[in-house]
Amino acid sequence: MSWIREGELSFIEKLTANILKAGPMPKHVAFIMDGNRRYARKCHVERQEGHTQGFDKLAETLRWCLNLDIREVTVYAFSIENFKRSKEEVEGLMELARQKFKKLLEEQGNLEKHGVCIRVLGDLTLLPLDLQQLIAQAVVGTRTHNKCFLNVCFAYTSRHEITNAVKEMAWGVEQGLIKSSDVSESLLSKCLYSSGSPDPDLLIRTSGELRLSDFLLWQTSYSCLVFQSVLWPEYSFWNLCEAILQYQLNYWPLQKARDQHHEEQARQQLEADCSCVAELLQQHGSARPAEACNRQDLLLSYAVDRDQRIQGFLSALQHKKDSFFTDLTSQAVLA
Amino acid sequence: MALLYELAWRALHAILHLQRALVSWFRARLCSWNWRLWKRAVAALLVPVALGFQSRKKLGPPAARRGCRRPRWGADGRALEKLPVHVGLLITEEEPRCADIANLVVWCMAVGISYVSVYDNQGIFRRNNSRLMDEILKQQQELLGADSGKYSIEFLNDTEQQVCKPAMVKVLSSDDGKHSIVTAARQLCRAVEQRERASKDIDVHMLDSMLRGSHVTSRNWLKFINVLVYHMKLHVFVFIPLAFLILVDLNLF
Secondary structure (H helix, E strand, O other): OOOOOOOOOOHHHHHHHHHHOOOOOOEEEEOOOOOOOHHHHHHOOOOHHHHHHHHHHHHHHHHHHHHHHOOOOEEEEEEEHHHHHHHHHHHHHHHHHHHHHHHHHEEEEHHHHHOOOEEEEHHHOOOHHHHHHHHHHHHHHOOOOOEEEEEEEEEHHHHHHHHHHHHHHHHHHHHHOOOHHHHHOHHHHHOOOOOOOOOOOOOOOOOOOEOOOOOOOOOOOOEEEEEOOOHHHOOHHHHHHHHHHHHHHHHHHHHHHHHHHHHHHHHHHHHHHHHHHHHHHHHHHOOOOHHHHHHHHHHHHHHHHHHHHHHHHHHHHHHHHHHHHHHHHHHHHOO | OOHHHHHHHHHHHEEEEEEEEHHHHHHHHHHHOOHHHHHHHHHHHHHHHOOOOOOEEEOHHHHHOOOHHHHHHHHHHHHHOOOOOEEEEOOOOOOHHHHHHHHHHHHHHHHHEEEEEEEEEOHHHHHHOOOOHHHHHHHHHHHHHHHHOHHHHHEOOOOOOOOOOOOEEEEEEEHOHHHHHHHHHHHHHHHHOOOOOOOOOOHHHHHHHHOOOOOOOOOOOOOOOOOOOOOOOOOOOOEOOOOOEEEEEOOOO
């Protein structure tokens, strides 16, 4: 089954979509696709079949999202915690991933036609090498596409993601690219696996479980969380519309909270800059406190320097990430 | 055509808002009619149902015949197969009532829950910590009566190290979230800057222990929504119709 399902909505679905689109629409939706195993038990089929049906439903959901002008989708495909499942199930999921990524590579033309950029987020070094290479080929092959984005969280947990971001910042300090005083919430966000995407507007979890399971914990601070009891393989267009309606009903309070937080972040950054400038002045042994206009100039100059350091660090980090994938792709070609 | 769709959208949202308003009005009427009975019904029915407990041992006849509420809470807690260690209360109302939160804290304590965190985005309870404390102590007397002496409550502020006591209450605000991770990250980067550490040594356990603090056990600090959700990976959401959102720590063992 293909990653991209061609097809249009029915008349009623189109009408509903047009009505919903008259209001604020989420630009980025995240899915926790829960319920494949329960679905398999319910239908008396093998677990593997449940996961396969789950993938097919993903393809269908991506089409609905495109029809609703939702250009970015993030899905939780495989958690680091899932490695604790039985060896048989883990191997089955790895094999399913191999088949799907191989299929993806065969559909390069289709992906180019729709402008789909695939990103895989997680600690890929935990996966078998051949799967890493397939993933790398898919990511590198669709890197330049920019019409819509599919982020697949594979070998992922939010804690690992946050820890990795802290580690990257520490690497930046070690390399002399940034200072420890440059560390901020905004910089940490730019070091996450998902740094290329805006935060999700809407997070949907199926199967009735009311928890986040270590998924996008940092990014969903101001997202609308919708928990739906339907099992993932049974997800329908109407379930998606219901979730979008919830998002629209809660749009203004979330927007207000988000704006307040941005203001607070800007205030904290200014405070941090002031404190750094004061410390620098003290270190340089200024005999008297700097005059107000001098202080303002110093502050501006410090902020510009900080921004330049951070840009340099982020470029180096991006180069490191890109090299990881291109090295894997080269290995795959040579093999 | 676009205008028609917009009108349809506005009509749909008007209907949904009206439905919400009617439901809130109805609940408010029911609450004012018999507030205490309503609260206890909500607590008795919704929390165990939402947590999906599979079985409950039946209470012995003497407790039931006595018809006494207070010893029953403790028995109810012991009767549950799984009891959360830590409950987080996310206040979603703009003007939360101290008495409501104090009630919930006292019920949690009476049932046997060791840690309760209270969060509101505005930081109202953070600024008026003593008011909440007084209300909790008052509710403790009122609801638990003669048994109130069995339960001691400890309030923890930022600087205080945790000591193991029967019930710990922590008040959180938006400063306790991502801010605390950024502070820990800065400390680690400073250590790297001063060549006390290497970046490759940083892992999940190191960051975890920095965030939890050296004297805090693994089940403690809950930080939610804007607040940090680092510890929320296994937490279950329970929504109750009193403008609260309760988070329950599933690290039960």
